[in-house]
Amino acid sequence: MNALEVSDLSFSYGAREALRQVSFSLAPGRFAALLGPNGAGKSTLIALLTRLYDVQRGDIRVGGCSLRDAARPALKQLGVVFQQSTLDLDLSVEQNLRYHAALHGMSRRQTGLRVDAELARQALTERRRERVRELNGGHRRRVEIARALLHEPRLLLLDEASVGLDPASRLALNQHIRSLCREQHLSVLWTTHLLDEVHASDDLLILHQGRLVASGQADVLSLEHGGDLGSAFARLTTPGVTG
Amino acid sequence: MNAYWQCFSGIVLREWLRFVLQRTRFLSALVRPLLWLLVFAAGFRAALGIAIIAPYDTYIPYEVYIVPGLACMILLFNGMQGSLSMVYDREMGSMRVLLTSPLPRTFLLCSKLLATSLISLLQVYAFLGIAWVYGVQPPVMGLLMALPALLLVALMLSALGLLLSNAIRQLENFAGVMNFVIFPLFFLSSALYPLWKMRDSSEWLYWLCALNPFSHAVELVRFALYERFNPLALAVCVGLTLVFALLAVLTFNPQHAALRKST
Numbered sequence: 001m002n003a004l005e006v007s008d009l010s011f012s013y014g015a016r017e018a019l020r021q022v023s024f025s026l027a028p029g030r031f032a033a034l035l036g037p038n039g040a041g042k043s044t045l046i047a048l049l050t051r052l053y054d055v056q057r058g059d060i061r062v063g064g065c066s067l068r069d070a071a072r073p074a075l076k077q078l079g080v081v082f083q084q085s086t087l088d089l090d091l092s093v094e095q096n097l098r099y100h101a102a103l104h105g106m107s108r109r110q111t112g113l114r115v116d117a118e119l120a121r122q123a124l125t126e127r128r129r130e131r132v133r134e135l136n137g138g139h140r141r142r143v144e145i146a147r148a149l150l151h152e153p154r155l156l157l158l159d160e161a162s163v164g165l166d167p168a169s170r171l172a173l174n175q176h177i178r179s180l181c182r183e184q185h186l187s188v189l190w191t192t193h194l195l196d197e198v199h200a201s202d203d204l205l206i207l208h209q210g211r212l213v214a215s216g217q218a219d220v221l222s223l224e225h226g227g228d229l230g231s232a233f234a235r236l237t238t239p240g241v242t243g
Numbered sequence: 244m245n246a247y248w249q250c251f252s253g254i255v256l257r258e259w260l261r262f263v264l265q266r267t268r269f270l271s272a273l274v275r276p277l278l279w280l281l282v283f284a285a286g287f288r289a290a291l292g293i294a295i296i297a298p299y300d301t302y303i304p305y306e307v308y309i310v311p312g313l314a315c316m317i318l319l320f321n322g323m324q325g326s327l328s329m330v331y332d333r334e335m336g337s338m339r340v341l342l343t344s345p346l347p348r349t350f351l352l353c354s355k356l357l358a359t360s361l362i363s364l365l366q367v368y369a370f371l372g373i374a375w376v377y378g379v380q381p382p383v384m385g386l387l388m389a390l391p392a393l394l395l396v397a398l399m400l401s402a403l404g405l406l407l408s409n410a411i412r413q414l415e416n417f418a419g420v421m422n423f424v425i426f427p428l429f430f431l432s433s434a435l436y437p438l439w440k441m442r443d444s445s446e447w448l449y450w451l452c453a454l455n456p457f458s459h460a461v462e463l464v465r466f467a468l469y470e471r472f473n474p475l476a477l478a479v480c481v482g483l484t485l486v487f488a489l490l491a492v493l494t495f496n497p498q499h500a501a502l503r504k505s506t
Contacts, residue, residue, distance in 0.1 A: 050343055053498040075345035086336035088257070090264040095257075102253020103344035103351075105246025 001064045003028050003077075003155045003187030004049075009058035011044055018044040021058070022212045024205055026189060028154065031181045033198040033218070034191040036207035037237050042191050045207070046159045049189075050080050063154050076104070079148035083160040085140055089133040093124060093143050096132060097150055104151040111150075118146040138169035145177070155187045156180070162197065170197070195229050204229075208237045250346050251354045258358040262365065272321065272366050273373070276313035280374060284309050296437055298471035310379045311465035312434025314367045314389075315457065318397045319429060321363040323420050326356075326404030326491075338497075349492050356405065356488070360397035367393055381468040392467040395480050396460040402487035403456075409494040432458040433465075456483050 004026040011019040019041045026032050036042045047053040049060060051067060060067040065074040087096050094115060101111040119125045122142040132140060141161060148156055158177065162170040174197050180186050190197070198204060200219035205212060213236045214221050218229060225232035262269060284306045295302060341351050371386065381389075407424060429435075431448070432455045442449035452458055456479060463476035 047498070050339065052339060052342055054496070072345040072347075075343060078343070080343050082336065082339055084336055086340045088261065088337065091257070091260055095260060099253050099257045100340065102249050102256070103341065103346070105249045105344075105346060107245065107249065 001028075002026060002061075003030075003063060004189065005059075005061040005064075006045075006049075007059050007061075009045075009048065009055070009060065011041075011048060011053065011056050018210050019048075020210045022207070022210075023058075024212060024215050026155070026187050026203065028187055029181060029185040030203050031178055031188045031190065031199075032203035032205060034189060034205045034207060035193065035195070035198070035233060036191075037193065039209075040207040040237070041210040042159075042207055044210075046083075046157065046191065049157055050078070050082075051075060076151065077154045079151070079153035079156045081141070081144045081148050081156070081158045081161045083163060085144065087132045087140060087143060087147075090131060092129050092131055093119070093135070094128040096143060097147050100147045101150055106151060114150050114152070118149055121149075122146045137165055138172070141165065141169070141173055142176075145173075149180075149186075153186075155189065158188065158190045160191055160193070162192065162194065170194075195233060198229060206233065206236050213237070247346065247350065250344060250350070251358075254341075254351075254354045255358040255361060258362045262362045269366060269369075272317060273370055275320065276316055276370050277373060279309065279313050279316070280306060280377065280379075294437075294439075296439070298466045298469040298473075306374075306377070307379050308437070309435055310371070310374050310381075311468055312429075312432070312461045313374075314370060314393065315396055315434060315461045315464055316429060317367050317370060318360075318363050318393065318400050318460075319425055319457065321359065321366065322397060322400030322402075323404040323407075323425060325359045325363075326401055327408045327420065342497075348495070352405070352492050352495055353488065356398060356401045356491075360394060360401055363397045364390070364393055382470055385468040385470045388470055389464055389467040392463045392477075392480075395477075395484060396464060399456070399460065399480055399484040399487060402484060402491050405491040406487050406494065409491060409496075428455060428457040431455050432461055434458075434461045456480070 002025040006025070007023045009019055009022040010017070022041075022045065024032075034042060034045070044053070048055055049067075051071060055068050060074075062074040063077040065077070067074045088099070091099070097115045097118070098111055101114065106114065115128075116125075119128055122145060124139070124142060124146060127135065127139065132143060135143065144161075145156075156177070161177075162173055165173065174190075177188055177190065178199075181188050192198070198218050200217075200222075202218045204214070204216065204218040204221050206214040206221075214225065214232075216224075222229045222232045226235050288305045299307075341355065342348065344351055368386075371381075407420075431452050433452060434457070438449055438452050438458070441452050459476040459479040462473050463480050466473035466476065
């Protein structure tokens with residue numbers, strides 16, 4: 001069963017169409033990069049995937065459960081790292097994680113075990129009592145990843161998660177998420193506008209003017225549309241060209 | 244059921260931690276009513292003699308009269324501020340986290356309203372404590388009886404705040420809310436002057452005050468503080484809380500906000 005299945009998804013802000021008939025799927029354990037220039041519709045797609053906006057047309061299924069008809073089991077399988085930090089800066093690392101666990105209705109005992117495990121995995125055990133305000137950008141991101149994984153989702157959604165990080169932290173974050181993909185069989189949807197964060201073997205989705213103009217393995221798409229990823233992306237997202 | 248309880252207690256705990264950690268916010272919420280009590284009321288004491296009116300058994304100084312209204316003023320400011328920030332402000336981030344919870348959105352919003360209302364009560368009782376030291380001393384039993392009344396009023400005002408922020412784009416900044424919601428609700432009420440005094444000045448102003456839900460909120464708390472029951476005020480507050488909460492939940496939709504911003 002696919003970790004994520006988006007079918008025929010369209011969304012409009014009044015008369016302005018932000019997404020038109022977007023369909024794609026993501027298999028378990030795969031890393032998919034979602035690329036698109038500003039205004040391509042990425043933020044709208046993320047808002048729909050995280051239930052901030054209600055689906056107008058089409059459907060989104062997480063682990064086989066429709067966000068429209070079975071939001072509860074669908075959201076249980078979804079972990080999210082938002083573009084802008086959503087941590088409470090004045091609360092400690094552990095308090096932030098416990099709040100998230102409570103939102104997912106996890107028991108106290110289960111929360112304790114999962115918080116310990118995720119903090120250890122992110123090498124944050126020593127900092128669990130520190131206020132988030134005292135952490136640097138890279139560490140804050142790791143707290144957000146720990147938080148997103150606390151309820152053991154099948155699908156992890158990262159919305160421009162590397163924005164604001166220095167190159168070394170950016171690389172480390174990207175590698176870390178890939179290792180989770182391999183080891184935990186976690187499916188990852190990684191939105192970005194930075195081409196160097198995409199690897200040849202990744203699934204690649206290119207969104208342009210609200211439409212999915214290309215989808216497939218990154219190296220195959222690159223060959224089909226210009227030789228390397230940069231020129232393929234440029235060709236597919238040139239104004240007026242919609243695939 | 245347990246998941247719901249875990250979620251609700253988590254939301255309350257977060258509000259509590261934020262309250263404890265942000266002391267300046269707590270102090271600034273106290274400064275406003277204390278200025279009214281210690282400065283404004285002292286200045287007007289001579290000008291405004293208060294006749295014997297229910298629920299009081301005797302002549303009272305002006306400070307005694309305005310304490311219930313000032314307690315409700317704390318709830319009014321907190322309710323409006325909290326609900327607005329919930330939808331539009333920097334808290335948008337934390338709102339997104341809240342909405343990724345698998346529990347129903349209605350439950351999440353109601354939990355959030357209840358949690359912020361519970362925290363507001365701490366501020367009200369801190370104010371009542373200072374007023375007690377200053378000499379405004381309602382019966383101890385009245386302080387206990389006021390608790391459910393204050394909670395109901397806090398819920399009513401938070402729900403109203405959320406409803407307004409869903410419905411009216413112009414209320415996105417707090418100055419607009421001050422001018423068009425908080426000031427009219429507060430000044431056109433029985434918080435600062437008994438309504439019979441208002442009637443002496445103007446019949447239509449009196450009716451505006453008498454119909455103002457905030458007047459009923461203030462009277463509910465005033466009566467409870469002096470161990471009396473005001474059924475009309477209770478009925479109005481319960482009814483309006485249900486209506487405001489229902490409408491607020493039904494109209495809550497971040498995509499409406501996005502739509503308004505994009506047009």
